Amino acid sequence: MDSSTIFNEDPSAQARVWESMGASRIHVVDLDGSIGGKPSNLRRIREITESVGVPVQLGGGIRGAEVIRMYLDIGVSTVILGTIAARDPERVKNLISEFPGRLAIGIDARSGIVAVEGWTESVGVRATELAAKFKNFPPVSFIYTDIDRDGMMRGPNIQATEEFARSTSVPVILSGGVTTLKDIENALAIEDQGVMGIIIGRALYEGTIDLREAIELAGKGNAR
Numbered sequence: 534m535d536s537s538t539i540f541n542e543d544p545s546a547q548a549r550v551w552e553s554m555g556a557s558r559i560h561v562v563d564l565d566g567s568i569g570g571k572p573s574n575l576r577r578i579r580e581i582t583e584s585v586g587v588p589v590q591l592g593g594g595i596r597g598a599e600v601i602r603m604y605l606d607i608g609v610s611t612v613i614l615g616t617i618a619a620r621d622p623e624r625v626k627n628l629i630s631e632f633p634g635r636l637a638i639g640i641d642a643r644s645g646i647v648a649v650e651g652w653t654e655s656v657g658v659r660a661t662e663l664a665a666k667f668k669n670f671p672p673v674s675f676i677y678t679d680i681d682r683d684g685m686m687r688g689p690n691i692q693a694t695e696e697f698a699r700s701t702s703v704p705v706i707l708s709g710g711v712t713t714l715k716d717i718e719n720a721l722a723i724e725d726q727g728v729m730g731i732i733i734g735r736a737l738y739e740g741t742i743d744l745r746e747a748i749e750l751a752g753k754g755n756a757r
Contacts, residue, residue, distance in 0.1 A: 537564070540738040545580040548589075551737070554744040558588040558610070560708075560732050566594025570616070572603070582608030592639050592676075601632055613676060615639040616649040619663055626670040637706075638672045640664065643680040645693060661700040671703045674729070678708040688716050691723060698727040706730035712741050717750050 541547040548559045561581060565573035571594050572578075582589050591604055592613030601612050618625045618638045629636050641648050642660040664675055677697050679690035689710040698705040704727060707720050711733045720731050731751065736742040 545584040563593030622666040639676040641678045676706045695723040704729040708732040
């Protein structure tokens with residue numbers, strides 16, 4: 534948090550830019566919520582959902598049904614659960630049953646081990662082990678982020694993502710480190726292992742990836 538960079542003071546305006554360039558969904562993280570464990574940017578998130586027509590998926594500080602329902606009510610399409618999934622998987626199974634088709638699970642890992650609370654704590658469980666807990670209560674997707682690559686502009690951890698995707702029948706979205714079109718090509722190579730989507734973040738803001746070109750390339754497979 535101490536080294537954060539502001540790329541745009543108006544998140545909803547930025548979301549409209551990505552939509553206009555063809556993004557199939559907008560990925561939003563409430564960073565303050567991730568650290569504090571409660572929603573911290575509700576107004577901004579509502580502005581985003583009201584500004585775009587594509588689905589919005591949101592994670593960060595979401596711990597229970599009341600918050601999930603609040604976000605769904607303001608137009609969020611998919612709610613991403615992270616810390617609570619690692620801390621209390623049984624509770625999350627109940628939430629998946631309560632909100633069918635609306636919950637994804639974000640699994641953030643460093644060297645294959647899950648980290649929570651905005652990456653500040655390790656829970657000592659392997660990402661594949663955590664995913665296996667939801668075999669009978671599958672989320673709509675797992676969002677797998679390699680922490681050591683996220684925001685570092687060094688390319689995604691394809692090997693770790695492939696290993697994770699092969700361990701589950703749930704669709705996986707690759708996140709963390711996507712920097713160039715070559716990274717997207719590498720991700721498409723593991724699409725048949727269950728990787729159905731790619732999140733691009735900092736590379737878009739730094740200009741190392743043109744979103745239109747990325748979408749055209751991804752269109753050669755089935756990922757989005």
